[in-house]
Amino acid sequence: MSLNSNWTVEQRYRRIEDISQESIDAMVELRKQDSGYPSYHVAPKFGLLNDPNGLCFFNGEHHLFYQWTPVGPVHGMKYWYHLSTKDFVHFEDHGIGLHPDQDYDSHGVYSGGALVENGNALLFFTGNKRDENWQRVPTQCFAKMSADGKIEKHGVVIENDHYTEHFRDPKVWKQGDDYLMVVGAQTPQNTGSMVLYCSRDLMNWHHKGPIQTRYNNLGYMWECPDFFEIENQSVMLFSPQGVSSESPYDFKNIYSVAYILGDRLNLDTAELENHQDIAQPDYGFDFYAPQTYLDDKGRRILIAWIGLPEIDTPSNAHEWAGMLSLPRELQIQDGYLVQSVLPELKALQGEAVTVENVLELDTTSFMVELETDTDEFELTLANAAGDNILFSSTETEFMLDRSKMSQLYAEEFGSVRKARRLSTKQTIEVYVDKSVIEIFINGGKHTMTSRFFIDDLNALSITDGVKTVYHAMSPVKGLDD
Template sequence: MEMNWTVEQRYRRIEEIDSVDIDRMMSASQLDRGYPKYHIAPPFGLLNDPNGLCHFNGEHHVFFQWTPVGPVHGMKYWYHVSTENFVDFIDHGIAIHPDQDFDSHGAYSGGALVENNQALLFYTGNKRDDNWVRVPTQCLASMAADGSIAKQGVIIENSDYTEHFRDPKVWKSNEDYLMVVGAQTQEKKGCMVLYRSKELDNWEHLGPIHTSYNDFGYMWECPDFFELDGQAVMLFSPQGVNSENQYDLKNIFSVTYIVGDRLNIDTVELESHQDILQPDYGFEFYAPQTYLDKQGRRIMIAWVGLPEIDTPSVEHEWAGMLTIPRELRLEDGYLIQKPLAELELLKSDPTEYSSSFELSSTSFCLSFSTDQDNFQIELSNDSGESLSFCANEKQFTLDRSKMTQLYAEDYGTKRYAPRVSTTQNIDIYVDASVIEIFINDGKHTMTSRFFIDDLNSVKVSSGLIVEHTSMKGIEGLYSAR
């Protein structure tokens, strides 16, 4: 699946892509039976980080990184879709083009802040000089209520960190704007850098936020900071970390969070913080971003994918998708994740099964409650190729060693998660080639791609009663599909 893309090929702009190639890529993605129905995926090319998530003008706005040249990392655009209910979407197309000197080699990731009847879009301008040295800056654009977007230019230049300086996330605290940026120090340590401003155009560099994890990998990507249920949360994607236990940090890159009492702006410290935790124990979960909607819900969406890992969907000219939206709350130091209530609108009438059953669709949800020490759910085809999710009294196991198409085997074919209680209420969302499993009452999830040709059955171990619901597809995206 590895493709030999040249730099020139990767960094072509969409205007340079022949319409015949676009039609070919669109057709290939259309024909892929692994393309999801109710997850946001690209029309073709590569999708990675969610960007600019916000609730604005009565709609949830979702932007994402998009490389249109093909299923490869290269020239990045912000693509834009919106929805009132996560069922019916509006496809707005490209929102931010890399068309200025400061973002000439890509409009990289960032967040949004809704204020004064506009959505302020913060992103990293990626520029390369003649020697291909990266010159990153933090940039601002604004989106009006009519959807028009205007770039405001560079607001922070980089003078303190290596070229790894990206992914701004901004929020308002009293009269101050605060921004975190993912960065690498000159000592090659990952950090979450804090800035402060009164007017958005003059930012004071306060330095990295201090925690007991000041030597934790070589880069922290996609930082997010938010307050939830009276506490402060740092959420980020560290690179260059691993763990000796069988659960944590097993992917090429993982996601972690730290919960503390509050962020002390004067000392730039997350006060009285707990140990670092991992929200997801699957094979592919990265770059999550959160936002508040008008109901006061803290909603998280992540990329179902990883840097430097190709999945079999690249053969069909597309790669990457976004998770379903998840509502967050804090409980006993854990970020509790729950599928957003609007997803119920996509569900058909449920059917209960206590044994194996045939699938009429590969887009469905399974729900069950159990206090059994040992159980198993297996998705399979007539050839015996399968994906299995099982448990014993101590842990959960997701095993994709028997898939039709294996990949990323250097990082293993099984993932494990701790079982923190005997009684479990589990939801499993499956959509053609992606699975999202909610375990431990939402304290953890296991998110993964999987590839089984002609998937057609679910095997349920003895004693389980499983509720099955088919899932409808979301509407309004990529009218050419």
Template sequence: MSLNTSWTIEQRYRRLEDISQSERESMTLSRQQDTSFPCYHIAPSFGLLNDPNGLCYFNGEHHIFYQWTPVGPVHGMKYWYHLSTKDFIHFTDHGIGLHPDEDYDSHGVYSGGALVEGDRVLLFFTGNKRDENWNRVPTQCFATMFLNNEIKKNGIIIENEHYTEHFRDPKVWKKDDVYFMVVGAQTQNEKGSMALYESENLLTWQHKGPIKTKYTDLGYMWECPDFFELDGQAVMLFSPQGVQSSDPYDFKNIYSVAYLVGDRLNLSTIELEGHHDILQPDYGFDFYAPQTYLDGSGRRILIAWVGLPDIDTPSVKYQWAGMLSIPRELTLEDGFLIQKPLTELQSLRKEEVVFSQTHKIENGSFLVQLDIEDKEFELELSNLKGERIVFSATRGEFQLDRSEMSHLYAEKFGTVRKAPRLINNQLLEMYVDNSVIEIFINDGKHTMTSRFFIDNLENISIKGIEYAKLFYMDRIDGLYSSLKEN
């Protein structure tokens, strides 16, 4: 039984103030016992972390919010938790940024984005409310964050008049003194869409309609929409639900992520003109709800949730679930979104180890670099029992196999993921952090992001290539201070 269904509504929708200090300490202590907890990925002290929210560069820092359910590792009452950093190594923990403390967000502050305007940040979010019959009443709302990081809610700006109750996750940008918002939506005929709104004053918004593409029947809901311009083209990034494919690579998870690259968004016809076929940025088991933003140097940065809705990982028994991906810089090349780890992460690298065949690892947080040239190969992470995950490649495709882990889960969605091999000679980077692996393949055209669970991880071994480079990774710091972790 899924943890998400074994909890009662009353249990899941308890507020933070209803959780005793002893309960918080007990959950924190349980999480501290978990050797699968990451060192250089953002994860919760306890409870559930899911979507990244409100990403922005403001007042000399990167600001990262994420959805947090403090009652336990389950979807329930959602808060926005707030961190900031100048270098992605040292973080300031600001604690909860947005509380579900108004009537319109009485059942959770749901996901959304940020827009920097001078000496303030506008934080857009979905207010989640349930009526007496447990019908959802979603509204799009906003708050203002000031230079001292104080946040003030401004209330509802868009009520739901055109879509089903699935109407959430606003993302806003400004162009020529006009504000535009996309919202993830389900049309009245239960089709997923990215709804567009327009405003000149932030308070009055005009519904323009779903953005038109050639994909008129792609799932029943598009969550976490993002629209941005990159290298002179227009990009729609979203997380469609209810999509399956007979293709060996695409849409194999319970929910996946997709994007469209077009020439421009025509604001008169509300059409993404000249767009290519739909693509996926990631072919792993656990990549969802990515959000992007521009930093002070003009880089387009992406951060995603390493997790999926309706999937429980083995970490739930330690009272935590979910983490954020490492930050990735985006560029466009030949219609593909290219993802590269931010250069700041190089500061986490410690000594370099060059090995062939098998290397006994000192700890589970490291980076592996493989120069695969025009070869087939296999890389294995294992323990002394032979429990393992295997990443391999033929000349035509990559494969990640986690069928022999210590702790299997979500087997109904398969234990193997594949991705096309588009380039023969390439340098692969694999970021491993105790129970997560992020693999950058095809020169960044794709990634494979996945959780894995191997007790007492002991060895890394390679076949088909002469050697590999390994860098142990340092720990990021500054997290959990507002929760008074021991």
């Protein structure tokens, strides 16, 4: 179900200047008719949103960029779209932040991260260029955003001398006097890797090679790498491709997300020392390309793409695709990366309503908190015809079943996802926004993030014995006003 199957290369790689205002208006009008378009998640006004980019806290605000293809709900000519917010309730829409307007990014401004320094936000990105034979020529590049919001490109800082054409998504941080960069890459042996570079001046980078772990032969490409420290532990976070598992839980999506916790990164050997087994943060259908950053409170915040490469969703019929996850604070507990929704989102919550068995919904943007110490329960979101999505649990595992949705898709990858249940007593948060659900299980040690499509969703039901509190969620401001 490739997003590109019905589009020619020429159509996909048109620039926004080549799209008529009439076409844009028609796409926006179709999108506005979609009852599945979210109210408190970031989504594109039209076209395709994918990876979060350049996340940073800068000049008193959280800055969010995302990959955007304006020509339609398809992967093609990529731009960085720019939003900012002080509270994740009120947003400012800055429009396109980075255009593919140089020779080195002539076929798209691909993903990357940000580093705040000396009154600027430095935006690192992959320049995607195609030569006359349509061979990709990727380079790592950077731009500066000043406090007044002006963005100026400063060109290529790393050319591709060691890897296949799959060499992208730079993430930069500073450690002492050293600037460090990781890049997602495919080795000449066609294995995925998180490649390390070092610099003293941000312009001249020394290649240290792939970070060494026990997983040097995991999959054929590692996308969207991130490396950071929490509580004196090092975290490698990445999106490996070409990985599967015989476990009923792990690596069930076309592409999944993984992390590895270790003691420290040895810069001499490029080894992640004393690291744990690889783990998954999310067990839903649609969680990819997460990126993290530090804010002014010292919080490590994660935002992911709710979507996956190469999979269409029913939203495409309304000329849009993809959204960003809610912002999640990360902590480490018991060897797990623990996620929790930022408390700023509580400002969107309406009054608490206790649910007894069944609740008729007057909005499809809400959250529910479940408190349970029973072995089994079921939470069902349904319409009058019985179409539903089912979140349930046994003593040992959670299950999310979307096999009875009104609009089925991506069935070749299965309609059920499972995750281990780590304890009987649980407080579970479930965030629903029209056509997306984010579930925080096992105290945030795992999440289940998914799109779902139920026509005229109107009822929530819950098993007896589960204390359930419902809050309507208000829309965020500034995104589609």
